[in-house]
Amino acid sequence: MNNARSHELFARASQLLPGGVNSPVRAFKSVGGEPFFAARAQGAYLYDVDGNRYVDYVGSWGPMIAGHAHPQVLAAVERTMRDGLSFGVPNALEVAMAEEIVKIVPGCEMVRMVNSGTEATLSAIRVARGATGRSRIVKFEGCYHGHGDSFLVKAGSGVMTLGLPNSPGVPSALADLTLTLPYNDFDAATKLFDEVGDEIAGLIIEPIVGNANCILPREGYLQHLRALCSKHGALLIFDEVMTGFRVALGGAQALYGIEPDLSTFGKIIGGGMPVGAYGGRRELMSQVAPSGPIYQAGTLSGNPVAMAAGLATLALIQAPGFHADLDRRTHVLCDGLEAAAREAGVAFHTTRAPGMFGLYFREGPVETFEDAKASDTARFNRFFHGMLERGVYLAPSAFEAGFVSSAHGEAEIAYTLEAARAAFAAL
Incomplete structure (x- = not known):
């Protein structure tokens, strides 16, 4: 994956902005590496300045419930x-x-x-x-x-x-x-x-x-x-x-x-x-x-x-059935991720609400802050980069929720689960 333009922008930004960013979690400090720089977005996808495309589960940290650039x-x-x-x-x-x-x-x-x-x-x-x-x-x-x-x-x-x-x-x-x-x-x-x-x-x-x-x-x-x-x-x-x-x-x-x-x-x-x-x-x-x-x-x-x-x-x-459909998509994604982790023998647990999910590298349940902190963050970081390299963008922190939008259709979720199977296997 080519990231030359993002790397050059981050080098410039690091001289001008604290940590090279205008909000800390964007800096990838938790997961390691450097952030990519977005050029545009459409539906369930983000496109960076180097021409790479990502299925986006951050959604500008929540607002894009109907997808980007609706x-x-x-x-x-x-x-x-x-x-x-x-x-x-x-x-x-x-x-x-x-x-x-x-x-x-x-x-x-x-x-x-x-x-x-x-x-x-x-x-x-x-x-x-x-x-x-x-x-x-x-x-x-x-x-x-x-x-x-x-x-x-x-x-x-x-x-x-x-x-x-x-x-x-x-x-x-x-x-x-x-x-x-x-x-x-x-x-x-x-x-x-x-x-x-x-x-x-x-x-x-x-x-x-x-x-x-x-x-x-x-x-x-x-x-x-x-x-x-x-x-x-x-x-x-x-x-x-x-x-x-x-x-x-x-x-x-x-x-x-x-x-x-x-x-x-x-x-x-x-x-x-x-x-x-x-x-x-x-x-x-x-x-x-x-x-x-x-x-x-x-x-x-x-x-x-x-x-x-x-x-x-x-x-x-407010369209009829919007949130019920969002809930269904979220369950399909999370159930598929858990199944992929089981196939690879990786301890992994998801939590979910309609249009919102959490990923934990540990056995469930996760019901408290202490439970969340017991997740294997190092393994999450490797998984994050494995997914990013395969064109799926998750929140760059083991302590941030992910978001599903109405633009995440069957094709996007299937692509995500295929990437996850490879990323879990690589762990």
């Missing part, structure tokens, strides 16, 4: 951008987006658009603190909610990939206000709330952990957290930046029948454009400026081009 999304963007890229005043598309989110998501009565998932989670935490008058928040080991100071305590995703349990630059006084719990541990959550429940402003969680690969909640676990928050007057915040509109049309809260107090979104509602949102009960969201005293603002929030891309994507995924 003609309806591109048409909406092209139509909208002819009238201007940004106005600095309200536009009709941001109203339409708010109406769609409120219609689709059970726990949202009002919503505020922002520009990234990190901005959404930071804002939700501010609302929780402002509404309750409390300072402490609770997060979970291995969950990643963006790079805000309050969240870089036992975080997952790129932080774990780089081996940083905490990040320099986060004041200890602020970190002390963040309490961490092990995901899927009922007793630990109960004990923490019994001890300091009256000091907790909010509990934020990825309802399905996508930043320690893909860990699903144990039966009744999310309901247990809902009950604890309600009992102690803390706000339950679902970080659905990854799961929102993917694992079900209404997100994980619809899939599991839980109504959080606040939710955060991103990725799919931008259709590939930079976007984020947070929303929840009217009594909470009405406390956000200018309606209330909790301040949050953003120059490009509700950008018309991003709203157009997101609305077109939301229209696509």
Whole structure:
């Protein structure tokens, strides 16, 4: 596989950008080697600057649920951008987006658009603190909610990939206000709330952990957290930046029948454009400026081009049977990968939700952060490169979920499984 042009670009980028990238996990530091540079994308495929083609299971880290460069999304963007890229005043598309989110998501009565998932989670935490008058928040080991100071305590995703349990630059006084719990541990959550429940402003969680690969909640676990928050007057915040509109049309809260107090979104509602949102009960969201005293603002929030891309994507995924079909494709892929590993005698386990999956080089089950960390990351790294060399792009970290789109058809999945059989055999 020729990578000369990517190598030359990475050499240039490394002199100008920290690590040669604008987001850490892109650097391939965890898996080794150098990243390739994309030239274009279409459907289920990425094409790099050297002309190589890859079946893509990253999907721009989640937004491309209908595949890359979908003609309806591109048409909406092209139509909208002819009238201007940004106005600095309200536009009709941001109203339409708010109406769609409120219609689709059970726990949202009002919503505020922002520009990234990190901005959404930071804002939700501010609302929780402002509404309750409390300072402490609770997060979970291995969950990643963006790079805000309050969240870089036992975080997952790129932080774990780089081996940083905490990040320099986060004041200890602020970190002390963040309490961490092990995901899927009922007793630990109960004990923490019994001890300091009256000091907790909010509990934020990825309802399905996508930043320690893909860990699903144990039966009744999310309901247990809902009950604890309600009992102690803390706000339950679902970080659905990854799961929102993917694992079900209404997100994980619809899939599991839980109504959080606040939710955060991103990725799919931008259709590939930079976007984020947070929303929840009217009594909470009405406390956000200018309606209330909790301040949050953003120059490009509700950008018309991003709203157009997101609305077109939301229209696509509301087609009858869309998520059921996405779930079927995900199961075919994961079942096939497990079968290929068994043929090669490789310890391997998958986890999956509709349109989302995790790969672990260990025997199952994987239900906790400790389970995830026990996966053989060295073997994953070799598998990653084996798949890349055969034209399949997986997330370049053993601690990132993979994504299936509606563009991953029978041919793409069959090609992936053929590559996997060879990559497993080479291990």
